[in-house]
Amino acid sequence: MATTAVERPGAVTMFGKPVTLVGPKIEVGQQAPDFTVVDTGLQPKRLADFKGHVLLIASVPSLDTGVCSAETRTFNERAASFGPDVRVLTISMDLPFAQKRWCGAEGIERVVTLSDHKEAAFGTAYGTLIKEHRLLARAVFVVDRQGQVTYVEYVPEVTQHPDYDAAVAAVQQATR
Template sequence: MLKSISLAATIAIGGLLSSSALAQQLPVAHQQQVTAQGKPLTLLGHAVKVGDQAPTFTVVDQSFKPVSLSDLNDKPLLISVVPSIDTGVCSIQTKHFNQAVEELPKAVTLVTISTDLPFAQKRFCGAEGIESMQVLSDAVWRSFGESYGVLIKDMGLLSRAIFVIDQQGKISYQELVPELGQEPNYDQALAALQKLL
């Protein structure tokens, strides 16, 4: 147990330090304005758009096991991106997609990605009954945030977004939510996913 706590602390501190260094190296990702309570945010990384080949990334599951795009993309994939599962809107978004995946054919994959530590994600999923989709962490390498241009400068969080990726690995739908505290357009995202079936 002590070893796990030590590992979590090391990752959290390392993530904060590397986030600061990373911010100095990454390009500004988007011309589109994203705000938090009306205040502009700067997104770092490499912005993607519909039609692009989906960039590879590596995140970790709740056991700190690496998970990459190739592990998820054997069928149409919806990636729900949230700043932190411990906030109201992020919780609503994650629960909404968890319920939606139960009603969709098994021929699709839905995941949520945040920069929360896997321990927090595991606690959240247990408390909220999130069992139908994976909740993955970008806390270790910030690989997803950088590759998809959704890493918020000076916060180490991800901007709220939705990406739908087809089986050929192309981005077929994208929504970068303009205000961090707003929910995404669930209907459009799920319709884009269903078009791939």
């Protein structure tokens, strides 16, 4: 029997208008939900592929927008201070080809871009899928080495930046 995905009407806004997020609201302390996305080489990637690492996972609508581009560049720069056991993942609905092109043009080397375009598995597992636009809402999650969520930020207005300092502090705390 198929289950119906949780819908959270008005959970965030986009350009000032309330939108519906599909999927549960992730909470600090829970086990990070599994997901399958595609990397820029068209290979499937799951949460388990990053087991044993601290993860900073950024959910963004599209790398080809100003805020998403700036966010990914900022996390790429901040990742230079992270140890080798930290992985920064940026997940969007962009096609893998566009992600690869964008990373090459921007010189992104410390962020792994992943595409949720096929199944929206990440978006529905982490409650970031915007029903009205089939894009991902802006959110940041930190997952510790044991797979537990230690930090969550659903940015209330999708067109605004996340709290970079709080996310980086959460990563630093998780690596201790």
